[in-house]
Amino acid sequence: DTAVSQTPKYLVTQMGNDKSIKCEQNLGHDTMYWYKQDSKKFLKIMFSYNNKELIINETVPNRFSPKSPDKAHLNLHINSLELGDSAVYFCASSQDPQGFKGYTFGSGTRLTVV
């Protein structure tokens, strides 16, 4: 009954590979997000979707492609992985696009590119 669930929790892969991270929320929220946490623990938004529609794209390389098949899912596909992509990726959701009622985060996916 996890509110925002991400899979996998850990992902180790070689440079150049393509990988996906899945996210699902069972809160009935309309808006979902991807955040990246770097090695210095700095968190920055990557994308947000509202009801399957992209509303924020924060100058992320086009190797990163989010996909929202329905409003409960927001997956992140990464092509041609680079060492610098190593980070923890967090999925989040909110009831409204402005996030006035707060955001609920998943437990993160630790991506290591070797």
Add this chain to the structure above:
Amino acid sequence: AQSVTQLGSHVSVSEGALVLLRCNYSSSVPPYLFWYVQYPNQGLQLLLKYTSAATLVKGINGFEAEFKKSETSFHLTKPSAHMSDAAEYFCAVSPTGKLIFGQGTTLQVKP
């Protein structure tokens, strides 16, 4: 552009002592402000949020924060630290549709 600054990347207190984690924001419009906590190898958990109602906001685990517009601050406090409070704390501001985080403050609690 809106931003958040957390003063002190590392704060160390003794168990039972007052916890004070500082956060200053810059915003051209009335902000929505949040404090999140991240325990090791876990996601972010909402501690409390300010959404232009009461300026003193009470959150979970005994934490509270006071919004001071004149000082553009939203400092997080807890009267008595517990060992289980050791974690990373993030202040964040929410302009249009996204959270902008501060750099984070690591709270260490010594026995």
